[in-house]
Amino acid sequence: MSDDKGGKMTPNDDPISETRLREIIAAYGADPVRWPGIAADHADDLLRQYPRLRATLSEAQDLDAALDQLPAPEPSRALPARIRNLPRAMDKRRSPGLMGSLMSVVWPAVPLRVPVSVFGIAAALGLMVGVLTSNPSSDLSEGPVLLGDNLVSLVLMIGDM
Amino acid sequence: MRAARVRPLTVKAVGDGTLQEPSDESLMARVAQRDEDAYRCIVDRYLTQIVAFAARTSLDRGEAEDVAQETFLRVWKHGPRWCQTDARFRTWLYTVAYNLCVDRLRRRREIPHNTVPDGADPNQDQFAVLHAKDTAKLVGAAIGKLPERQRAALALTYYQGLGNREAAEVMQISVEAIESLLSRARRSLRKSLQGHAGDIEP
Secondary structure (H helix, E strand, O other): OEOOOOOOOOOOOOOOOHHHHHHHHHHHOOOHHHOEHHHHHOHHHHHHHOHHHHHHHHHHHHHHHHHHOOOOOOOOOHHHHHHHOHHHHHHHHHOOHHHHHHHHHHOOOOOOHHHHHHHHHHHHHHHHHHHHHHOOOOOHHHOHHHHHHHHHHHHHHHHHO | OOOOOOOOOOOEEOOOOOEEOOOHHHHHHHHHOOOHHHHHHHHHHHHHHHHHHHHHOOOOHHHHHHHHHHHHHHHHHHHHHHOOOOOOHHHHHHHHHHHHHHHHHHHHOOOOOOOOOOOOOOOOOHHHHHHHHHHHHHHHHHHHOOOHHHHHHHHHHHHOOOOHHHHHHHHOOOHHHHHHHHHHHHHHHHHHHHOOHHHOOO
């Protein structure tokens, strides 16, 4: 499985030294399937060539056996369905809903916040005009003080909303 | 946004009559075209592996599942962008998962304790089950004590079966550095488990 220094060992290749093989066992364990390319391909030859490494190999086998005792963690039952449906969940979250769809028909090609803001400003202005005109004492000739009072009460009203 | 339906996913018959699954890369090309079936194939192929990798990098199961969910969310969201790179899909997927694990572990900044999943074989007798669980606990605890990068290197190469070059790419380090992490990890594990040699089932 390990793929570094892969390829076939040819007569011109540098042979793997005892020290190098010891390093490989120390890092990848006893199973040649996990060794890097050339060492994996020639595992039997190498082990025959370096009998002194049998003890190292045996130690590595013991550790591999212990590591293999750790079972593979499994995902919970609900997880696969949740992850498989992520694209749909994302689409749903992005979908604009009834109001958004209506707004996109009435006012297409602009973000939803634009018509909402315009509507809000228009409503506020309408309210202001309504308050100013419905109050019988709101005669502009009464001077700026009364007009100021009206504006303050309007702001308070909007604040209360 | 509605997913575009591309061609249905098929398993190709190759020369000798055996069936060939579509490659990750061809599936991702379909994911880039918003093909949900292709996305689901990718999920089915890699979900267990990514959860196992995240859990073995010493996140608890809940966090490992969060990492898996975030990883696959990125597969769906960044599929079109991935298709413009030369990266091998599996390497990219593990890189995303690894980076998410590292982020979480750094945020947590505590020594994690490995949770040992209940994966016992129902055919084993009661004593053997207890014994296997004890061994798994010991091994899990020993792995949990390893530094974060050593755990990740071990999880990628030993348990997930990635080659040393691919693991190095995932962790963005050299092959020599991976080898050094693995040697140190195995040395520490041997030391930790030596005291329990009698408790570990051969």
